Amino acid sequence: MKLTVLGDPKVIILTGASSGIGEATARYLARQGHFLYIGARRLERLLKLQTELRAEGCKVVAMDLDVTRLEGLQRIVAKALDDHGRVDVLINNAGIMPLSPLSALKVAEWDQMLDVNVRGVLYGIAAVLPVMQQQEQGHIINIASVGAHRVWPSSAVYCASKFAVRAISDGLRQETETIRVTLITPGVIESELADHITDESARLAMQEFRRVALPPEAVAQAIAYAIAQPDSVDLNEIIVRPTASPH
Numbered sequence: 001m002k003l004t005v006l007g008d009p010k011v012i013i014l015t016g017a018s019s020g021i022g023e024a025t026a027r028y029l030a031r032q033g034h035f036l037y038i039g040a041r042r043l044e045r046l047l048k049l050q051t052e053l054r055a056e057g058c059k060v061v062a063m064d065l066d067v068t069r070l071e072g073l074q075r076i077v078a079k080a081l082d083d084h085g086r087v088d089v090l091i092n093n094a095g096i097m098p099l100s101p102l103s104a105l106k107v108a109e110w111d112q113m114l115d116v117n118v119r120g121v122l123y124g125i126a127a128v129l130p131v132m133q134q135q136e137q138g139h140i141i142n143i144a145s146v147g148a149h150r151v152w153p154s155s156a157v158y159c160a161s162k163f164a165v166r167a168i169s170d171g172l173r174q175e176t177e178t179i180r181v182t183l184i185t186p187g188v189i190e191s192e193l194a195d196h197i198t199d200e201s202a203r204l205a206m207q208e209f210r211r212v213a214l215p216p217e218a219v220a221q222a223i224a225y226a227i228a229q230p231d232s233v234d235l236n237e238i239i240v241r242p243t244a245s246p247h
């Protein structure tokens, strides 16, 4: 793949880059010439991606990251600051979706979803907001879901977490005048997201739902488009659905 160097490379932190949308986004943005700081828990996968992209001339730094811990996000921000003296973009992409009906009482999975999908996004914002405020410039991109707009059976807690991400994003947008805030709202996308569903009925329902999934590059391109806008243009939400999906 050819490296296209942009006129204005950005310093970008991306969470959840070890698979799916995050991995495709890391490739896409790194190949545009941006400086990428990629994090996730499966470090071996990130290191493989780092090796592949560096061989193409891309600038990528992989770091072990658990978004449920504020210190991890502070560490990746500190590394980017050390190297470049600024952070231009944070992409809060890490997320999990262990769907189940509420009656299954999978309380530990509810906790995990809220920890990763909501607290993880808040911790990312906490780690980067003071830096961006001081810079008087920056862009925070949160990955929500069509589940941030409507609810389906078995997805109450997942949708609640994504409704929360939408609320947090709009609150952040209103509170800041120099920081751009974008909500990326994917429909069904090929990834490992549904692989961790432990509830049999939810897993079966998802197989039909995900039949028309788009490749993750479709979302990566939308993210790149939002980043490429000038500082004065705040693209607040992009919904990326498969044409064939009614949801």
Ligand SMILES: NC(=O)c1ccc[n+]([C@@H]2O[C@H](COP(=O)([O-])OP(=O)(O)OC[C@H]3O[C@@H](n4cnc5c(N)ncnc54)[C@H](OP(=O)(O)O)[C@@H]3O)[C@@H](O)[C@H]2O)c1
Pocket: 015, 016, 017, 018, 019, 020, 021, 022, 039, 040, 041, 042, 043, 065, 066, 067, 068, 093, 094, 095, 096, 097, 116, 143, 144, 145, 146, 185, 186, 187, 188, 189, 190, 191, 192, 193, 194
């Ligand atoms: N695929 C879809 O249809 C779809 C639709 C709407 C929204 N989304 C959203 O898109 C985002 C990316 O999901 P995906 O579809 O690409 O699924 P995926 O392939 O399962 O990727 C999820 C990523 O999140 C990371 N992650 C999970 N827990 C983490 C933690 N505690 N700390 C750091 N990283 C963590 C995973 O890495 P490790 O396991 O290595 O930590 C992985 O890199 C999620 O927010 C998801 O809700 C996806």
